[in-house]
Amino acid sequence: MTDFLSYWRGTNWSFDVLYILPFFLIIIRGVSFYLYGRATDLPxxxxxxxxxxGCALQMGQQPLNFIQNARQKLGPIFTLKVLGQRLTFVTEEEDIEVFFNNPDLDFELAVHKPVKNAASIPPEPFFSNHFKLHSMMKGYLAPAKLEPLCKRLNEKFSWHVKKWGxxxxxxLYKMVRKAMYAPVVEGLFGDDVLPTNDDEYKTFEKLFVQFDDNxxxxxxxxxxFLKDFNSAKTWLMDKFVTATKIAEKAKLNNGAETLFQTLIKTVDHEWAPNFGLLMMWASLANAIPITFWVLAFILENPDVLAEVRKELRRELKGLLFCWFISFAKISLEKLQNLELIKRCILESIRLRSPGAISRGVEKEIKIKDFxxxxxxxxxxxxYWMHRNPKFFPDPEAFKPDRWLQADVKRNIFLKGFMPFGGGRFQCPGRWFALMEIQLFVAIVLKSVDIDLLEKVPDNSLLHLLGVQQPETGLMVKFRARASTESRDF
Ligand code: HEM
Incomplete structure (x- = not known):
């Protein structure tokens, strides 16, 4: 040891380093090649x-914060090893275009495993059905096709809000779930998926929440590994097996197919119940928490609430809303004019967006120097992109007016806004989502007075997939608006 130290002390550095350095570099390169089979310019x-x-344990309960801390530590492009998978995050605005449009990145590669685990659809039927299913959804839920869905939801939302008493x-979150689940499922999937008897419907609600939470x-x-999830999935899947059989036999109502009937005709027959369950999850899992956030943020800001009520009075003049009659006929055209509510929705979605979306790297790509x-x-x-002050100054604040710079009526949004993903497989339900949330919020604020009994909770930071859930409940007190008041336009 002493010999070794004296060698280092007494050595002629500049000469020896010249010989030793390349040797070390070759070793490092060799180890890296062994580990990754390629260049060392990895993030x-x-x-x-x-x-x-890998990092799964450290990410633990706060994956959203973990990725933000990793960014501060490692820079704008970095990799986390999690459960045997390399997750490489890009975080700067110039990377958005690559993420959504590079042909060597693939949406299907990123989602086929989760789909297999969560909906029991193996890769082969997933790959052979996914593209046509996405195209079908996109067509069925296109803006020009939403009027009949809007009409159906109108009556059902009003009726369920009336059931609050x-x-x-x-x-508030439970109230929103209760009033929205059934109308959305019946609107998109017909009457045969949901149980008609009250007790069984309660089981549906409980098990869907269990399925969604896990x-x-x-x-x-x-x-x-997930007992609760499995039992919920088996129960819900049974409903879809039965509903598939009924839907196949059913005569079409005036030629108007439900989304589910069209799905059955689109995908391979034996996988229809699985895709049905997956679509039902997609249709509820994001839109319903966002509806909760929109109401919570509006109620938390009295000035905004006052303006929203003014807008409702002005734009829905002549429409009858009262708690004991369950119809409020708000057409798509009327919804278009509720611009402030739309701005509140976009701002809530910005603040509570999905934690992460992903693409599989099909062929090595270069991003910046990596x-x-x-x-x-x-x-x-x-979620973090929407907190970039360059696109959204004062990013943590709820400011519906920042959307005055967009053209919300024509669905032209602000730069840097990407809650629905992007590229070929952008969310096909986004126009439907915006319509149903706007409709529900309008019906609730027109027919019910709601007071917050506690502070609006933070989001839970637990979720990367999908939009953010509230950390706790939010207790409210409500009272149906008097019919005269409702008619007081
Ligand atoms: C505020 C509400 C919603 C948000 C924030 C949202 C967000 C997203 C995002 C981020 C994706 C992935 C896109 C990508 O990776 O580029 C997605 C996919 C999807 N969304 Fe939505 N979504 C919402 C509502 C809905 C609704 C209401 C439906 C159905 C009626 C729906 C159906 C789907 C489906 C089927 C996919 C998968 C598409 C595919 O596999 O090709 N979403 N959504």
């Missing part, structure tokens, strides 16, 4: 201490 990586598990208190974990780890190897999952976080 910096956090790999955790436990093989295969004349006055009372409750958790979906994110079920998408990542083999489902046999090589992103084939097999990586490229990740982008709308």
């Amino acid at each position: 910096p990586m956090l790999s955790g201490w436990v093989p295969w598990i 004349e006055s009372g208190s409750g958790d 979906f994110e974990y079920a998408a990542q780890i083999p489902p046999f 090589t992103i190897p084939e097999g990586d999952m490229l990740m982008l976080s709308p």
Whole structure:
């Protein structure tokens, strides 16, 4: 040891380094090639201490914060090793275009495993059905086709809001779920998926919440680890098997197919119940929490609430709203004019967007100076992108008026806004989502007075997949608006 130290102390550095450095570089390169089979210009990586598990434990309960901390530590492009998978995050605005439009990045590669775990659809039927299913959804839910859906939802939302009662208190999130689930499922899937008897309907609600709450974990780890998720899935899948049989036999109502009937005709017959369940989850899992946030943010800001009520009075003049009659006929055209509500919706979606969306790297790509190897999952976080002050000054504040600079009527949004993803497989339900949320918020604020009994909760930071859930409940007191008041236009 002493010999070794004296060698280092006494050595002629400039001469020896010249010989030793290239040698070290070759070794480093060799090790890196062994590990990754390619160049060393990979993004910096956090790999955790436990093989295969990687950073999964450190990400723990706060994956959203973990990725933001990793960004501060490692820079704008970085890789996290999680459960045997390399997740490479891009976080700067100039990377958005690459993420959505590079032909070597693939949406299907990113989602086929979660789909297998969560909806029991193996890769082969997924790949052969996915493209046609997406195209069908996009066509069925296109803006020009929404009028009949809007009409159907109108009556059902009003009726379910009426079921809250004349006055009372409750958790706003639960109230929204209760009033929206059934109308949305019946509107898109017909009357045969949901149980008609009250007790069984309560079981449906409970099990769907169980399915939804665990979906994110079920998408990542083999489902046999998640007992609650599995039992909920089996129960819900049974409903879809029965509903598929009924829907196939049913005569079409004036030629107007439900989304589910069209789905059955689109995908391979034996997988229709599985795709049906997956579509039902997609149609409820994001839009309903966002509806909760919109109401919560509006109610938390009295000035905004006053302006919204003024808009409702002005634009819905002549329409009858009162708690004991359950119809409020708001056409699509009328909704178009409720621009402030639309701005509140866009602002709420901005603040509570999905934690991350992903694309599979099919063939090695270059981003800035980094090589992103084939097999990586490229990740982008709308949640953090929407907190970029360059696009959204004072990003944490709820400011519906920032959307005055957009053209919300024509659905031209602000730069940097990407809650629905982008590219070929952008969310096909986005126009339907905006319509149903706007309709529900209008009906509620027109027919019910709601007071917050506590502070609006933060989002839970637990979720990367899908929009943000509230950390806790939000107790409110409500009272149906008097019929005279409702008619007071
Ligand atoms: C505020 C509400 C919603 C948000 C924020 C949202 C967001 C998203 C996002 C981020 C994606 C992935 C897109 C990508 O990776 O580029 C997606 C996919 C999808 N969304 Fe939505 N979504 C919402 C509502 C809905 C609704 C109401 C439906 C159905 C009626 C729906 C159906 C779907 C489907 C089927 C996919 C998968 C598309 C595919 O597999 O090709 N979404 N959504």
